[in-house]
Amino acid sequence: MSDIEEAVRTRGLFKSFGQQVAVGGVDLVVPRGGFAGLVGPNGAGKTTTLSMVTGLLRPDAGTILIGGADVWRDPVTVKARIGVLPEGLRLFERLSGRELLSYNGQLRGIPKGEVERRAEELLRVMDLTESADKLVVDYSTGMRKKIGLAAALLHNPAVLFLDEPFEGVDPVSANTLVEVLRRYTASGSTVVFSSHVMDLVERLCDWVSVMNRGQIVAQGPLEAVRGGRSLNEAFLGLVGAHAQSSGEEGLSWLGSTSA
Numbered sequence: 124m125s126d127i128e129e130a131v132r133t134r135g136l137f138k139s140f141g142q143q144v145a146v147g148g149v150d151l152v153v154p155r156g157g158f159a160g161l162v163g164p165n166g167a168g169k170t171t172t173l174s175m176v177t178g179l180l181r182p183d184a185g186t187i188l189i190g191g192a193d194v195w196r197d198p199v200t201v202k203a204r205i206g207v208l209p210e211g212l213r214l215f216e217r218l219s220g221r222e223l224l225s226y227n228g229q230l231r232g233i234p235k236g237e238v239e240r241r242a243e244e245l246l247r248v249m250d251l252t253e254s255a256d257k258l259v260v261d262y263s264t265g266m267r268k269k270i271g272l273a274a275a276l277l278h279n280p281a282v283l284f285l286d287e288p289f290e291g292v293d294p295v296s297a298n299t300l301v302e303v304l305r306r307y308t309a310s311g312s313t314v315v316f317s318s319h320v321m322d323l324v325e326r327l328c329d330w331v332s333v334m335n336r337g338q339i340v341a342q343g344p345l346e347a348v349r350g351g352r353s354l355n356e357a358f359l360g361l362v363g364a365h366a367q368s369s370g371e372e373g374l375s376w377l378g379s380t381s382a
């Protein structure tokens with residue numbers, strides 16, 4: 124794949140926190156127009172990788188290109204191209220949903236009338252019109268994810284990064300998010316999202332990167348990574364989860380009461 128066809132390309136990405144190597148030389152690739160899942164067990168380094176890729180955390184070493192532009196050398200170009208739904212979702216809580224979108228649009232330099240038009244459409248598609256004037260602090264988890272996604276989409280980015288977008292989201296809201304994301308990728312844009320939910324990744328993604336202990340252990344088209352198994356089976360094999368789950372030896376005290 125040439126750099127032109129790659130929406131995201133990291134080389135030798137590295138980050139440690141003291142003695143802890145969080146990301147140990149990652150070459151992440153996501154093809155343009157792909158719907159990509161970044162999966163891995165807790166602590167694998169997904170959030171640290173996405174934070175560096177989106178310009179939120181400076182790498183110790185390595186390079187990151189988004190659509191061929193270097194994230195840390197050319198941050199203005201890259202930030203205009205990307206949308207981010209970060210982990211923990213720190214939003215401006217004292218704004219209403221509508222104000223949040225309006226504020227984001229103005230920060231992005233989009234003309235006011237256009238911001239209003241896009242914001243109303245996004246609120247409608249996300250089923251948030253009735254709550255548009257409520258403060259974000261009073262939103263539920265699912266509503267926060269939806270308004271966060273709306274804010275990340277408002278400037279029509281070429282690449283959208285989502286850290287655990289479906290966590291804590293009910294099936295109805297998850298369905299709305301999926302529909303919006305499908306529509307977005309159908310037009311040639313790229314989505315990269317991290318998740319623990321293999322079924323969802325299998326259903327949505329055409330490209331998968333599997334991380335374990337700060338490394339990419341498998342990466343490519345979904346079918347190739349699965350290799351004829353379910354993604355969950357392939358994942359457990361890749362991250363060595365069978366070896367870790369020595370349930371028969373430990374926890375002998377658990378479940379032994381007979382009250």
Ligand SMILES: Nc1ncnc2c1ncn2[C@@H]1O[C@H](COP(=O)(O)OP(=O)(O)OP(=O)(O)O)[C@@H](O)[C@H]1O
Binds near residue numbers: 140144164166169
């Ligand atoms: N700010 C930090 N300071 C110290 N250690 C950190 C920090 N951020 C992450 N780490 C460590 O780096 C490793 C990777 O963490 P990271 O949050 O990137 O994993 P993850 O794959 O996103 O995990 P999860 O699926 O649990 O969210 C972990 O061992 C974590 O403890």
